[in-house]
Amino acid sequence: DGGITQxxxxxxxxxxxxxxxxxxxxxxxxxxxxxxQDPGQGLRLIYYxxxxxxxQKGDIAEGYSVSREKKESFPLTVTSAQKNxxxxxxxASSYTNTGELFFGEGSRLTVL
Amino acid sequence: xxxxxxxxxxVPVFEEAPVExxxxxxxxxxxxxxxxxxxxxxxxxxxxxxxxxxxxVKGINGFEAEFNKSQTSFHLRKPSVHISDxxxxxxxxxxxxxxxIFGKGTRLHILP
Numbered sequence: 001d002g003g004i005t006q007x008x009x010x011x012x013x014x015x016x017x018x019x020x021x022x023x024x025x026x027x028x029x030x031x032x033x034x035x036x037q038d039p040g041q042g043l044r045l046i047y048y049x050x051x052x053x054x055x056q057k058g059d060i061a062e063g064y065s066v067s068r069e070k071k072e073s074f075p076l077t078v079t080s081a082q083k084n085x086x087x088x089x090x091x092a093s094s095y096t097n098t099g100e101l102f103f104g105e106g107s108r109l110t111v112l
Numbered sequence: 113x114x115x116x117x118x119x120x121x122x123v124p125v126f127e128e129a130p131v132e133x134x135x136x137x138x139x140x141x142x143x144x145x146x147x148x149x150x151x152x153x154x155x156x157x158x159x160x161x162x163x164x165x166x167x168x169v170k171g172i173n174g175f176e177a178e179f180n181k182s183q184t185s186f187h188l189r190k191p192s193v194h195i196s197d198x199x200x201x202x203x204x205x206x207x208x209x210x211x212x213i214f215g216k217g218t219r220l221h222i223l224p
Contacts (some may be wrong), residue, residue, distance in 0.1 A: 004155075040121065042202065042216035043156075058211075090155055099144040099206035103155030 002027045006091050006104035013085075013111050019078045021107045023091035029102070030095060032074035036060060037088040037106075046089075049074055078109060085111045114139045116205050118215035125193050126223045133188040133218045135203035145186040146204040146212070147177055156202060162186065173197070198222045 004025045013019050025032065031050045035043040045058030049068040063082025068074055074093075078085045088108050092101040119134040137143065144163050148156040160171025167179040177188045186203060200219050206212040 006155075040216065043214040045211060048211065092155075099146065099204075099212050100158060100161060101148075101156070101212060103148075103157065105155045106153070108153070 004091060004093055004102055004104035006089075006107050009105065009107060011107060011109045013109065015111055016080045018080060019085070019109060021076045021078070021089055021091075021109070023074045023076065023104060024072055025074075025093045025102075026072060027093055027102060028071070029093035030071070031093060032068065033092045033094075033101065034058075034064070034066065034074070034076045035090040035092065037090055043090065046076065085109055114143070114205050114207070114210060114213050116203050116213050116215040118203055118218050120218050121216065122219045122221060124221040124223055127195055128192050130191050131189065131193050131197075131220065133201050133203075133220065135186045135188065135215060137184050137186065137203075137205045139184075139205060139207065141207045143205050143207050145177075145179060146206075147171065147175070147186075147188050148202045148204060148214075149173075150200045150202065150217075152199075159188070159201070193220070193222055195222045195224070 007022045033048040034046040044060050046064050047066040049055035065077045090106050091104045094101050115138045117136045125131045146161045147159040149159050150156045159175050160169045162169045162179045170176045175190050200217045202217050203215040204212050
C-alpha cells in the first residue's frame with residue numbers, strides 16, 4: 001500500500017543529543033515537508049523540499065537540519081541547538097502545487 | 113501574505129446534534145482550501161478540499177463545507193455528529209505558488 005512511514009513513533013533523548021527522525025514515502029510525490037505540532041499552536045513548517053537535493057527553510061528551521069538525497073526519503077535531524085525540542089513531528093508529501101498533503105503517523109520526541 | 117483563522121479552539125456538541133466549525137482566510141489571490149482531521153496521536157488526513165467549481169464541497173464521514181468568497185470563509189458542517197467524530201480539525205489554505213498555511217485547529221468534543 002502507498003503511504004508515508006515515519007519512525008520511530010516515540011523517542012526519548014537526553015538534552016544535548018542530536019536525534020534523527022526518518023520519513024519515507026512510496027507515493028512518488030515530488031514535495032516533502034516537516035512540521036512541528038505543539039498543543040494549541042497548529043502546525044508549523046520546519047523545512048520543505050520540492051525536488052531531490054534541494055530544500056528550503058520553513059518558519060521555524062533554527063536548530064533543525066534535513067537532507068533529500070532520494071525522492072523517497074526526507075530525514076529530519078533535531079540538533080542540540082534546538083532549545084525546546086520536545087514536540088510531535090509530522091512528515092508530509094504532495095504532488096507539487098496541488099496543496100493536498102498526505103501525512104505520516106507522526107513521531108513524538110521527548111527530551112529529558 | 114495568506115493567513116487562516118479558526119475562530120473556536122474548542123467546540124462541545126451533543127451526540128446527534130449538528131455542528132459547524134468556522135474558518136476564515138485572507139489572501140490576495142485565488143486560493144485552494146482544505147479541511148483536515150487529526151485523531152489522537154495520529155497524523156492528519158484530508159476531509160475535503162475546494163479547488164474550483166461548486167462552492168459546496170462534500171467530504172468523507174458526512175462532512176461538508178461551503179466556500180464563501182465574499183466573506184472569505186470556508187466553514188465545515190455536519191448535520192449529525194457521532195462520538196467517533198471526536199478529533200481536532202484543521203483548516204488550511206494555499207495558492208498555486210505558495211506553501212500551505214494551517215489554522216491553529218479546533219477540538220471537537222462530542223458529549224453523550
